[in-house]
Amino acid sequence: MKPFILAASLFLLAACSGAPSFERPPLSDRELDLEQFFDGELVAYGQFQDRFGNIRQRFNVKIKGGWDGRILTLTEDFTYASGATEQRVWRLLKMGEGSWRGSANGVIGEAKGREDGDRFNWAYTIDLPQPDKGGTIRVSFDDWMWLMGDKRLLNIAYVKRLGIRLGTVTINFEKL
Numbered sequence: 001m002k003p004f005i006l007a008a009s010l011f012l013l014a015a016c017s018g019a020p021s022f023e024r025p026p027l028s029d030r031e032l033d034l035e036q037f038f039d040g041e042l043v044a045y046g047q048f049q050d051r052f053g054n055i056r057q058r059f060n061v062k063i064k065g066g067w068d069g070r071i072l073t074l075t076e077d078f079t080y081a082s083g084a085t086e087q088r089v090w091r092l093l094k095m096g097e098g099s100w101r102g103s104a105n106g107v108i109g110e111a112k113g114r115e116d117g118d119r120f121n122w123a124y125t126i127d128l129p130q131p132d133k134g135g136t137i138r139v140s141f142d143d144w145m146w147l148m149g150d151k152r153l154l155n156i157a158y159v160k161r162l163g164i165r166l167g168t169v170t171i172n173f174e175k176l
Contacts, residue, residue, distance in 0.1 A: 020156075027118070028118045030117070031117060031147075032118050032146075032147040034100070034115050035094065037147070037153060037173075039067040039072070041062075041176045042173050042176060043060065043062055043173075044171050044173045044174070045172050046059055046060075046061070046155075046169055047169070050166060057080060057082075058081040059081065061076050062079075071091055071093055072094070073090065073091055074089070075087065075089050076088045076089070088106070091103055092111075092113070098114055098115040098116055106127045106128065107124050107126050110124075111123065111124035119144065120144075121142070122141070122143040122145070123140070123141065123142050123143070125139070126139060137161065139159050139166065140160045141158070142158040143155055143156075144158075145173075151174055152173065154173075157171070
């Protein structure tokens, strides 16, 4: 019984581990301008790592962004290591200073975001396609992005299902 309790405790501890916060000071004096950064063509490279450290999926993304003064539209064309492809189109509405709302295919309800200094946090629930298994899986994303330079943005997304952390998605965006 003791090994079970120990294993369950470690699992819960891992599932509850911390994520970034706006309570902590930024690490740079850069200012992320989301609409400027994503206006134009970008490429991104990423992977999903499960909570045990196993790399489960790798992907590349070609992104075309457009800012019309009110709405930022991002057309993302994913190509997975398996050869599967997917397109997601985001429409982000700037609500005011640093505040964003948005939607995309598969997103349940509305995504909400906050931009502050060199950081952007984006939270949403989505039904993600599972190309290799068929169907979808409903998960929640807590995306954190940091401006790393004029043309680079790092994104780490904490992925949960039913409140339990499944893993993280790490993506590097490069503006062309």
